[in-house]
Amino acid sequence: MARKKIIEIVLDTETTGLDYTKEKMVEFAAVRLENGKIKDKFETLINPQQHIRKSSIAIHGITPEMVEDAPTEEEIMPQILEFMGDYPMVAHNAIFDYSFINEASKRVFGHGINNERVDTQQMFKEVYPDLDAHGLNALTEKFKVELHDHHRAMGDTMGLALAYPKLKKLYFQKFDWANKELDNINYLFERFLRIQQAVITMQSELQDLKSVFKLYFDLGGAPITSEEGDMLIYNSKQAFGYDFDAVKPVLEDIGAFEKAVKLNTGFIDRLANGHGISEEQREILKNARSEFNETRNIQVIRNNK
Numbered sequence: 001m002a003r004k005k006i007i008e009i010v011l012d013t014e015t016t017g018l019d020y021t022k023e024k025m026v027e028f029a030a031v032r033l034e035n036g037k038i039k040d041k042f043e044t045l046i047n048p049q050q051h052i053r054k055s056s057i058a059i060h061g062i063t064p065e066m067v068e069d070a071p072t073e074e075e076i077m078p079q080i081l082e083f084m085g086d087y088p089m090v091a092h093n094a095i096f097d098y099s100f101i102n103e104a105s106k107r108v109f110g111h112g113i114n115n116e117r118v119d120t121q122q123m124f125k126e127v128y129p130d131l132d133a134h135g136l137n138a139l140t141e142k143f144k145v146e147l148h149d150h151h152r153a154m155g156d157t158m159g160l161a162l163a164y165p166k167l168k169k170l171y172f173q174k175f176d177w178a179n180k181e182l183d184n185i186n187y188l189f190e191r192f193l194r195i196q197q198a199v200i201t202m203q204s205e206l207q208d209l210k211s212v213f214k215l216y217f218d219l220g221g222a223p224i225t226s227e228e229g230d231m232l233i234y235n236s237k238q239a240f241g242y243d244f245d246a247v248k249p250v251l252e253d254i255g256a257f258e259k260a261v262k263l264n265t266g267f268i269d270r271l272a273n274g275h276g277i278s279e280e281q282r283e284i285l286k287n288a289r290s291e292f293n294e295t296r297n298i299q300v301i302r303n304n305k
Helices: 052-061 073-084 092-108 120-127 136-142 153-180 183-217 244-253 265-273 280-286
Strands: 008-014 025-034 037-045 089-091 117-119
Touching: 008 052, 008 153, 008 183, 025 073, 025 092, 025 136, 037 073, 037 153, 052 117, 073 092, 089 092, 089 153, 092 117, 092 280, 117 120, 120 153, 136 153, 153 183, 244 265, 265 280
Parallel strands: 008 089, 089 117
Antiparallel strands: 008 025, 025 037
């Protein structure tokens, strides 16, 4: 029996900014996968006919001069949608690329797209929840795929296209296992609560032991060596608070301001989405966004008896 042909479109976009309702694509790249093998490619720069934000240029390096003679959205969208067809679209943080393509389709054709979204970032988190990072760099490194020309559409698309079949295999192995466990969901929730409580108890036990060790070292105790050769030592580290207005000029002079100062993005999100500042200020904050991610998590709501 002939093997069923599975076609998927792996793609990536580069844009003028992050807000898909106001910004536009400046580059689109896609490859056609047939049963996990690359069979065709399509890439194009796009003249957005509007300003490209400096923050975006800093990421992808696409300048207004580079897209000056490129096809416009109206000229290139028919080719983009023809290449995509009605096949599933595969992208890392797929909601971002989908939103831009969907809005472009609405502007040009009066309707959005209906392609199924396959989000490899979410798949990667499901398969490797213990990793510190789940970006495209982390994905390609995990599957030993060289990522060339990162943050350009075809470079990222090719990296993802080579890593995706390996990720997909593991993801569906985990999905098959999880699907078989659905009949046991109530038992598994009880088991989850027991494990969670055990982790909390063990963390408390570890903290108790650390308190004894700390007292031992505070009283002048020497480093402790286990039978296996592991060593327990005691370190102290001083930390200082700084007057921000006083250090800011020095940081700016040496070009270290961005490295030294990290934004509280959660606080900025609350400001941008709240009503404590003016509409103009909220707009400035929204236009300054440089990343766009979607996360989904489970949560236990405790029955406080």
